[in-house]
Amino acid sequence: MDSTAREKWLTLPLFIAFLSAVLYLFQILILENLIVGNTEVKVKRKPHLPLRFNSDGTFKILQVADMHYGNGIVTRCRDVLPSEFEFCSDLNTTQFLRRVIKAEKPDLIVFTGDNIFGTSAADAAESLVRAFRPALESGIPWAAILGNHDQESSMNREELMSFMSLMDYSLSQINPSMGDSVDGVERSTVAIDGFGNYDLGVQGAFGSDLANTSILNLFFLDSGDRATVNGVRTYGWIKESQLHWLRSSSKGLKGSEWDQEPQNANVLASVPALAFFHIPIPEIRQLWYKKFVGQFQEAVACSVVNSGVLSTFVSMGDVKAVFIGHDHTNDFCGEIDGIWFCYGGGFGYHGYGKAGWPRRARIILAELGKGEKAWKGVKRIKTWKCLDDENLRKIDEQVLWH
Known part of the structure; x- marks a missing residue:
């Protein structure tokens, strides 16, 4: 065999390997994306629904408040110790989120606003993808609302909610439509202010009478x-x-559930609800003079307008706890008129905080009551905080409702 033939023979396996690799990558591209002309349209990975209590009778929510994500590694931290500053960036926020997801294994992640720091985010879409990346990688269903800083970059509030609703595993919604309904019961006949008003239900455990009921x-x-x-x-x-x-x-939810499962009327009449929004209501200031669990380290930054949120919750009767953000160095829970109001505490490293005071996340755990043969309705709701320290220390565990 001459040298030319030998070179061709030796390069043939390399060419075949290269061709196989190209075909493999193209296969992945076809499976994961729809290609229309020269435009690549990503297919949303949908969360596994419905949300449901686990076989051990629990449902765990991770609240992430005030990530204030900017542009990744080039975005420096605020309010950290001098020894931490040199190598601290948005990536510390990302790492914290990855660690707490892995440690706590939540069933739902809720981002309660100021997810990105608009004035520091060059491109809102890119910052959102980076901020939520650990949630996207986990495959865990997640939901988000907006704070007062999210829209300060390249997207308005409607565009932000629309974008978040289209991301992998997201349950976020822009708004329920006028005349939208649940099981035939009309939700609303008026337009709704804002973007990101929606509700989600968590169904009972498999094998119970409430397996198909929120x-x-x-x-x-x-x-x-x-x-x-x-x-x-x-x-x-x-x-x-x-x-x-x-x-x-x-x-509407109470009515539809009552009709669906009349044999469980006693359970369904007292189905608890939780609420999530970003900016606290004025009444939370009262807690300075009352008993609370956690740290009350800064003034409550709220609107001068009291629109009657508390009285609405009280009249509804089902909301047992409310989870907010906005004031980063407040992480307390306090009770007003039978409803608990809990801060998430500052999560992100680019948002203001307090040097030497670890960033933190809030965990909410709902537990079912045990019947003779199967799980029943919700028996208890408790919460605690998880600190971004060496051991992800848990603090301030308390029962909110039972």
């Missing part, structure tokens, strides 16, 4: 960003149209 309801509300009232610049607030939808939605 026994824990989750309400998400857009508390706005900034506003001017009588010449005074203030924060946004939850509007009457949103409260109207909230009351209608709560009533």
Whole structure:
């Protein structure tokens, strides 16, 4: 065999290997994407639904408040110790989220606003993808609402909610449509202010009488960003149209569940609900003079407008706890008129915090009551915080409702 033939023979396996690799990559591209002309359209990976209690009778929620994500490694940390500053960036926020997801194994992740720090985010879409990446990689269902800083980059609030609703495993919604309904029960007949008002239900455990019924309801509300009232610049607030939808939605869920499972009327009459929004309501200031669990380290930054959120929750009767963000160095829970209001505590490293005070996440755990043969309705809701320290230390565990 001459040298030319030998070279051709030796390069043939390499060419075949290269061709196989190209075909393999093209196969992956076809499976994961739809290609239309020169435009690549990504297919959303949908979460496994419905949300459901586990076989051990639990449902765990991870609340992530105020990530304030910027542009990744080039975005430096705020309010950390001098020894930590040199190598601290948005990537510390990413690493914390990965660690807490792995440690706590939540069934749902809830991002309660200021997910990105608009003034530091060059491109809102890119920052959102980076901020939520650990959730996307985990495959765990997640839901998000907006804070007062998210829209300060390249997207308005409607565009942000639309984008988040299209991301992998997201349960986020822009808004329920006018006349939208649940099992034939009309939710709302009026337009809703804001973007990101929606509800999710968590069904009972497999094998129970409540396996096809929502026994824990989750309400998400857009508390706005900034506003001017009588010449005074203030924060946004939850509007009457949103409260109207909230009351209608709560009533509709109760009605549909009652009709669906009349044999479980006692359970369904007391189905608990949790609410999530970003900016606190004015009444939370009262907790300075009351008993609370956690740290109350800064003034409550809320709107000058009191729109009646608390009285709405009280009249509804199903909301047992509310989870908020906005004030990063507050992480306390306090009870007002029978409803617990809990801060998530600052999560992100680019948002303001307190040097030497670890960033933190809040965990919410709902537990079912045990019947003779199967799980029943929700028996207890408790919460604690997880610190971004060496051991992801858990602190301030408490029961919110039982």
